[in-house]
Amino acid sequence: MATAGIISPTTIRIVGSLSSTSFLHPFRLPSLQLTKAKPTRKLIIRAARTESKGVSLGFRAPDFKLSEPLTGKIWTLDDFESYPALLVMFICNHCPFVIHLKKDIVKLSDFYMKKGLAVVAISSNSAVTHPQDGPEFMAEDAKLFKYPFPYLYDESQDVARAFGAVCTPEFFLFKKDGRRPFELVYHGQFDDSRPNNNMRVTGRDLSMAIDCVLSGQPFKSAQKPR
Numbered sequence: 001m002a003t004a005g006i007i008s009p010t011t012i013r014i015v016g017s018l019s020s021t022s023f024l025h026p027f028r029l030p031s032l033q034l035t036k037a038k039p040t041r042k043l044i045i046r047a048a049r050t051e052s053k054g055v056s057l058g059f060r061a062p063d064f065k066l067s068e069p070l071t072g073k074i075w076t077l078d079d080f081e082s083y084p085a086l087l088v089m090f091i092c093n094h095c096p097f098v099i100h101l102k103k104d105i106v107k108l109s110d111f112y113m114k115k116g117l118a119v120v121a122i123s124s125n126s127a128v129t130h131p132q133d134g135p136e137f138m139a140e141d142a143k144l145f146k147y148p149f150p151y152l153y154d155e156s157q158d159v160a161r162a163f164g165a166v167c168t169p170e171f172f173l174f175k176k177d178g179r180r181p182f183e184l185v186y187h188g189q190f191d192d193s194r195p196n197n198n199m200r201v202t203g204r205d206l207s208m209a210i211d212c213v214l215s216g217q218p219f220k221s222a223q224k225p226r
Contacts, residue, residue, distance in 0.1 A: 055164045058184060060182065061077060061163075062162035063077045064152075064162070066152035068150045068153075069135035069136065069138045069142070069151070070142045070143060070151065073150070075120065075152055080118040080120070083116060084116055084175065084213070085116070085213045086118045086119075086174045086182050087120070087174075089105065089122070089171055089172075090122050090123070091105070091151075091168050092133045093123070093138065094125075094132045097194070097195060100201070101190050102145060103145065108190075108210075109147075109148055112207075119149035120150050121147065121150070121151045121152065122151075123138055123152070125168075127155075135153050139151075169190065170187075171190065171206055172184060173185055173186035173209050173210065185219055186209035186219055188205055188206070189205050189206070189224045189225065190205060191203050191206070192204075209221075
């Protein structure tokens with residue numbers, strides 16, 4: 001993950017052609033010993049792809065208040081209170097893993113939104129380290145791919161931290177039980193397809209979870225990390 005602006009005076013940035021961990025968050029590097037450096041010095045660390053972490057099922061969806069670059073509208077968790085289920089996706093414009101799934105994410109979302117699912121996408125990437133993920137380009141991406149869901153900008157990255165999101169794409173599926181808060185029932189992959197693994201994109205894993213939630217059935221299949 002890029003961490004420019006978080007750690008000072010030395011800036012630490014993780015880069016990689018297939019890295020999906022590009023939004024910022026504070027983290028510890030226990031094996032890395034940093035010496036005093038000039039404020040302008042940058043330390044580049046090349047790291048392997050990061051997978052989504054295990055978030056406990058039953059986790060309550062944290063509140064948020066984020067803007068939608070395409071429309072300028074402010075969205076909060078309360079805007080989805082009337083829905084039986086909510087899919088929160090952490091995505092961005094440039095990530096190869098997101099690009100690989102983007103068209104199918106739109107198809108899946110459009111299909112299930114007509115069945116009553118609420119969907120929201122959030123980008124927590126830094127526009128400083130990844131200008132192509134900034135608000136202006138988010139709006140262009142949403143328009144180009146005809147996102148049926150709001151695509152929100154988490155500039156402070158506080159929302160990503162609240163959800164425990166660490167990579168893109170990362171999927172959090174919540175269910176609503178009456179007046180109770182949204183409860184996490186699925187935190188796993190879209191499907192087994194990855195860039196260059198020659199597997200067809202199906203959305204199988206996430207679709208199965210959504211089908212169970214919308215039908216009121218428990219989801220008992222394994223939840224593979226993204």
